[in-house]
Amino acid sequence: KMAESSSSCCICSKSSKYKCPGCERSTCSLSCVKNHKENFSCAGKRDPTKYIALNAFTDADLISDYRFLEEANRLADKSFRDNRSHVAARSEER
Numbered sequence: 001k002m003a004e005s006s007s008s009c010c011i012c013s014k015s016s017k018y019k020c021p022g023c024e025r026s027t028c029s030l031s032c033v034k035n036h037k038e039n040f041s042c043a044g045k046r047d048p049t050k051y052i053a054l055n056a057f058t059d060a061d062l063i064s065d066y067r068f069l070e071e072a073n074r075l076a077d078k079s080f081r082d083n084r085s086h087v088a089a090r091s092e093e094r
Helices: 030-039 059-093
Strands: none
Touching: none
């Protein structure tokens, strides 16, 4: 994600070009992105449960939230089907 031009890189202090979606630190290059992930133990991924004020909420945040909910629904459905098939297999054994 592109950062504001007024911020500086958290690794080398040059003018930054990018902003990490995970920790919101600014970086200027791929090597600085890699260094920031290592130095700050950052995964570089946005926390889907982090609060975003309504006036700062964008279309990209809406899409991200929708994908998060779809993934949660998929995992719940898979768990339900796995449990149901496990119960059916146990009843056939008896």
